[in-house]
Amino acid sequence: MTDAPRPVTPVSLVAAELTDLCRTLDDDAVGAEAAGRLRRVRDLAAGLDPYLDAMTTPPSSALADLExxxxRHVWSEGPLEQEMLSGHLEGWFLRFLVGMTGARDVLEIGMFTGYxxxxxxxxxxGGGRVVACEVDDSVADFARACFAASPVGxxxxxxxxxxxxxxxxAARAGESFDLVFVDADKPGYARYLDLLLTTDLLRPGGLIAVDNTLxxxxxxxGAGTPNGRAIASFNEAVAADPRLEQVLIPLRDGVTLIRRARVREQPS
Structure with missing residues (x-):
């Protein structure tokens, strides 16, 4: 039997903490009103992600099978784990980005199993492509096997x-992309963004989506891990960069949309 994914997003972590707290709640000690309010907060947090999934268009059979x-896969001890999967809600968010931007060429930095x-x-x-970068040979083979079962693989x-x-x-070969999704090693984010901005990899008007920015x-x-410190530093650098415009969306573990700043007319 597969273990359920552990909580790894701000909302799911809040829900887990509140659920544990409510299990040990002594209504007589805290009072009925306070206990009821705490359970209400738990329900608000714990119910959000399942509701979002339920109200989002179902995935294709190929995506459901990939997930x-x-x-089911037994991931050995190391950096790879099932929680790295983008999943249903974020998958549809990315699909919408592709459709809304009219992207034909997409670059993904950090693929995992390919969801x-x-x-x-x-x-x-038709004729569009996703170039997916993955550092691990075995997980790349896993993804390829899943793609082979899809009509668009x-x-x-x-x-x-x-x-x-x-x-x-890719830059030396003259490749360029309309949409870039970054979901790789967190300390590498700053370098990947610099490569996108200092080469022609990102087409004019192109969009960058960066995962895990919360x-x-x-x-x-308060960042207590190397990854947390890397993301905090990355977020601050993006926010301070006059070349960029960005919005951080609280979707799952945070997704930041970034584009080159547009020249705006000054008011007369």
């Missing part, structure tokens, strides 16, 4: 190796 395979890559590929027009070009090296080769609440509650 099930990822959940987000396949979700975006399903939205692409051939739209995904998996490139294995350090992402910075893959990006440098990282379990660490950036605003």
């Amino acid at each position: 099930e395979r990822t959940r 987000s890559a396949l979700a975006m590929a399903e939205e692409l027009p 051939d739209r995904i070009d998996v490139r294995v190796g350090p992402a910075a090296d893959t990006l440098a080769r 990282l379990q609440g660490e950036p605003y509650c």
Whole structure:
């Protein structure tokens, strides 16, 4: 039996803490009114993610199968875990980005088992492509096997190796992209963004979506891990960069949309 994913987003962490607290709640000690209010807060937090999933268009059979395979797989001790899956809600969010931007060429930096890559590929027009960067050979093979079961799996070009090296080769080859999704090693985010902005990899008017920019609440509650500190630093650098415009969306573990700043007319 597959273990349920552990809480890894700010909302799911709040829900888990409140659920544990309510299990030990002594109504007589805290008072009926306070206990009722605490359970109401728990229900607000715990019910949000399931409701969002239920009200979002169901995934394709290929995506549902990919998620099930990822959940069933036994990940050995190390950096890979089922919680790295983008999942249903974020998959549809990325599909909408592809459709709304009219993207034909998509770059993904950090693929894991390929849920987000396949979700975006399903939205692409004919002739569109997703170039997906993955550093781990075994997980790339896992993703390819899942893509083979999808009618749009051939739209995904998996490139294995350090992402910075893959990006440098793509830039030298003159490749460019309408949409870039970044979901890789957190200390590498700043370097990937710099490569996108200092080369022609990001087309004029292109959009960058960066995952995990709320990282379990660490950036605003106090970063206690290397990843948390890397994300906090990245967020601050993006917010201070006059070349950029950005919005941080509290979707799952945080998604920041970034584009080059647009020249605006000054009021007369």
